Amino acid sequence: MRVFVTGIGAISSLGQGVGALQTALSEDACGIRMHELKAPAPSDQTVSSLCALVDDIDLSGISSDKISLRHLDRNTELALAATDEAILSARLTPEDLRTCNTVLGTSTGSTKSVEDNYHRLFAQGRNALSPTTVPRSMSTSALSALSLVYGIQGLCFVVSSACASGAHAIGEGFQMVRSGRTDIALVGGTEAAVTFGVWKAWHALHAMSSDGCRPFCATRNGFVLGEGAAMFVLESEQSVERRGADVFGELVGYGHSSDAFHITQPSQTGVESAIRGAFEDAHVDPGEGALISAHGTGTKLNDVTEANALIATVGDGLDTSDVIATKSLHGHLLGAGGALELAIGIIALNRGKAPPIHGYREPDEDIRLPLVLGQPKPIESRYLLSNSFAFGGLNVSLLMRSK
Amino acid sequence: MNNIPTSDDVIQIIADEIAVEPNQLHPGAKLTELGVDSLTVMEVLFVIEERFAMQLEIGEHAQFTTFGDLMEDLHRQLGLTAPSPSLV
Numbered sequence: 070m071r072v073f074v075t076g077i078g079a080i081s082s083l084g085q086g087v088g089a090l091q092t093a094l095s096e097d098a099c100g101i102r103m104h105e106l107k108a109p110a111p112s113d114q115t116v117s118s119l120c121a122l123v124d125d126i127d128l129s130g131i132s133s134d135k136i137s138l139r140h141l142d143r144n145t146e147l148a149l150a151a152t153d154e155a156i157l158s159a160r161l162t163p164e165d166l167r168t169c170n171t172v173l174g175t176s177t178g179s180t181k182s183v184e185d186n187y188h189r190l191f192a193q194g195r196n197a198l199s200p201t202t203v204p205r206s207m208s209t210s211a212l213s214a215l216s217l218v219y220g221i222q223g224l225c226f227v228v229s230s231a232c233a234s235g236a237h238a239i240g241e242g243f244q245m246v247r248s249g250r251t252d253i254a255l256v257g258g259t260e261a262a263v264t265f266g267v268w269k270a271w272h273a274l275h276a277m278s279s280d281g282c283r284p285f286c287a288t289r290n291g292f293v294l295g296e297g298a299a300m301f302v303l304e305s306e307q308s309v310e311r312r313g314a315d316v317f318g319e320l321v322g323y324g325h326s327s328d329a330f331h332i333t334q335p336s337q338t339g340v341e342s343a344i345r346g347a348f349e350d351a352h353v354d355p356g357e358g359a360l361i362s363a364h365g366t367g368t369k370l371n372d373v374t375e376a377n378a379l380i381a382t383v384g385d386g387l388d389t390s391d392v393i394a395t396k397s398l399h400g401h402l403l404g405a406g407g408a409l410e411l412a413i414g415i416i417a418l419n420r421g422k423a424p425p426i427h428g429y430r431e432p433d434e435d436i437r438l439p440l441v442l443g444q445p446k447p448i449e450s451r452y453l454l455s456n457s458f459a460f461g462g463l464n465v466s467l468l469m470r471s472k
Numbered sequence: 473m474n475n476i477p478t479s480d481d482v483i484q485i486i487a488d489e490i491a492v493e494p495n496q497l498h499p500g501a502k503l504t505e506l507g508v509d510s511l512t513v514m515e516v517l518f519v520i521e522e523r524f525a526m527q528l529e530i531g532e533h534a535q536f537t538t539f540g541d542l543m544e545d546l547h548r549q550l551g552l553t554a555p556s557p558s559l560v
Binding site: 134137139197199200201204 | 521
């Protein structure tokens with residue numbers, strides 16, 4: 070069964086909404102800037118770092134009598150903002166929502182509540198935690214909020230696979246619709262994990278850059294943390310026809326693999342398997358080429374591994390391919406990265422223009438890819454390959470075809 | 473607010489937590505109509521405990537149906553003396 074994307078919603082440091090995203094892409098705007106991250110009060114610990122944070126989250130168009138929207142954690146607010154837009158763009162009715170399935174990718178759940186409440190317990194020696202600690206901190210807090218606000222009574226669950234969470238969520242939703250298990254699936258990812266504690270954890274790995282995210286560049290020196298959410302409505306062909314829905318593109322392939330190699334380092338074999346799997350699943354020859362939205366974190370190891378894997382799998386197809394790496398614009402959204410990057414890829418494919426890798430300075434002789442550099446480039450292929458490769462060797466490649 | 477709670481302090485805390493005006497909190501107001509469920513009651517108690525460094529019992533809160541029921545129990549636990557005019 071064919072599966073189409075009929076709704077998209079997104080929010081990130083590039084702005085709220087697909088419109089803001091389109092504007093940011095056309096202006097080569099970058100959402101990465103210096104921010105101060107503070108430890109929970111009354112600690113006076115802070116750290117200043119490059120990261121990509123959302124400026125404002127506007128939920129004024131959303132209301133609910135099932136859950137208070139006032140004290141939501143940030144990951145939930147981001148998920149709601151993206152979902153509301155996706156639902157509106159797909160023109161889903163309450164009955165569509167009641168019966169749809171929802172799969173949400175997130176790697177951390179609600180980080181701020183966890184940090185604040187355990188700071189209260191361990192650092193401040195308080196005897197009790199807020200009774201909402203559990204419902205706020207649980208990894209499903211955002212997902213359950215979506216179900217409550219939109220009356221979703223279908224199959225709903227969270228997928229957590231580190232940096233591949235959002236991509237896995239989209240892939241699993243794709244499988245549900247393709248298999249006929251559901252007509253409509255609401256899928257995507259959310260992440261709001263740019264907190265003092267999480268930053269410190271990533272800093273300890275020496276994987277973050279202090280001067281910018283420059284994927285595939287010879288001077289690249291790490292990634293930059295970001296936050297945001299992107300959600301999609303996936304629909305069967307029959308449902309699209311029945312509802313007269315507009316289509317943004319067709320999801321055709323879901324490639325996935327696990328490296329069984331190392332807890333942080335990627336395996337080229339594993340990455341190749343996911344990329345190859347996406348083309349095979351779609352019955353599409355890699356020789357057709359694609360707009361390739363790389364995982365492209367800006368770390369030495371990921372980028373060269375991914376480059377070699379793309380050469381090994383796409384081969385001659387690279388002659389008609391364009392490689393983009395949008396983490397250079399919006400940072401690494403961890404669990405939501407795969408979702409936001411797919412949204413950007415779809416926008417680019419429909420515009421026919423690939424956005425350049427922001428901040429790129431000089432070529433790396435070990436990376437021989439058709440990178441989009443300097444200015445937007447006309448896209449030759451009608452396919453989009455979107456890669457997400459996670460710590461612990463969890464890999465996803467999604468293949469889309471333009472409408 | 474100082475560290476000895478008054479009735480008005482408690483009403484303000486509850487009003488802030490459930491995002492209503494204090495004058496909407498009259499004794500006969502049904503908790504369900506105010507959007508107050510057992511989790512909200514627990515959260516309100518927690519905020520009061522934190523604000524005034526006191527320990528409160530959850531007790532029979534699940535049985536309360538009106539705002540008056542809730543305030544009567546809080547009056548007893550907190551030792552509040554003069555009721556606020558809004559409860560008269």
